[in-house]
Amino acid sequence: MGAATGFDPVVEHERTRAALRAAVPRLAGLLRDVPDGGAPSGLPGWAVRDVEAHLCAVYLAYCSAFTGEFDGWDDVLPPGDGPFVERITAVNAKAVGIFAEEARARPGAAVAERGEGFLRITEGLAPDTPVPTPWYGGSVVLTLAAATGLMLSETLVHGLDVARGARLPWRIGPDEARLVIGQAFPTMMPLALDVEKARRARVAFDVAVKGGPRLAVVVEDGAATVTRDAPPRAYDCRITAAPTAFLLIGFRRVPLWRAVARGGIRAGGRRPWLATRLTDLIASP
Structure with missing residues (x-):
């Protein structure tokens, strides 16, 4: 895999905040x-x-x-800690119903206010500040760095969904995609693992995103670890990916075959055919 390049978590967190600060008003304008x-x-x-x-x-x-401003989790969260996809799908369905009227009455306004509010509330906090996320599981706590990366991913990817439906332009730049991949994917890929499919799996992927970051994704015995800039080791499959292509494949907005055909994804290593297993093992609601 080569020598680890390393990164400054504080600098990258601030870059992610800056990208979110730019993306929120862009999304509000689109809406x-x-x-x-x-x-x-x-x-x-x-x-x-x-x-x-x-x-x-x-x-x-x-x-x-x-802030604790929302206290209606008992009405939104499904009971227990079920499979990731089922849990998020149920939460999404209920949340859409709760906020449908606000979205209809104030297009773009609530998104802008809350996106700016998040940035204001978290100003100056360390990247490793804990952020409870009960919608992912009752005991799941993310770091602020991962949460900010996820906020950026929601803004960018759902902006694309809106733009596709409305036939309006929307761009996800490679630098934005790199920030999401580096900040959010190491946390979310293990959470989104399809445990049943992974129960008998034993495979290691070297994911090299062009321009960085580089992720070691190891799936074995029903669990996954994702390590950024990992020390050298043997891998079954090496995936080289353009950042935006990898982001959109991860969120199921572009099929893998199309990204391969367009040169956005290339597989190599001892068992290159395993590249398709990665998208099969990591679920997406």
Whole structure:
């Protein structure tokens, strides 16, 4: 894998905050420009306003981790700690219903207010500040760095969903994608692992994102670890990826075959055919 390059977590966290600070008003403007909130979005079964309602819920949830302003979790969270996809799907469905009217009444406004609120509330906090996220599981606590990366991913990817439905332009730049991959993926990939599919798996992936970061993804015995800039070791499959392509594959917005055909993904190593296993093992709601 080569020598570890290392990165400064404080600097990268601030870069992620800056990217989020730029993306939030861009998203709010896109939502205001949508001519018909009832039009289908890029997500099957969701209208554009459903995507906006989901974003309102996401932004409020992360703000509330610090302010406690939302106390309705008993009405939103499913009982117990079920499989990741089932849990997030259930939370998303209920959240869309709760925030649908606000999304209809104030297109873009609530998203802008809450996105800016998150940045204001977390100003000056260390990247390793704990952030409770009960929607991922009752005991799941992320770092602020991972939470900020996820906020950026929600903003960018759902912006794409809105733009696809409204036939409006939306760009996810490679630097933005790199920040999401570096800050959020090492935390979220193990959480999103399909445990049943991974129970008998034993495979190690070297994921080299062009321009960084580099992730060692090791799946064995129903668990996954994702290490950034890991020491050298033997890998079964090496994946070289353009950052935006890898981000969109991870969120199931672009099929793997299309990214391969366009040169965004290339597999190598001892067992290159295992590249397709990665998207099969890591679930996405």
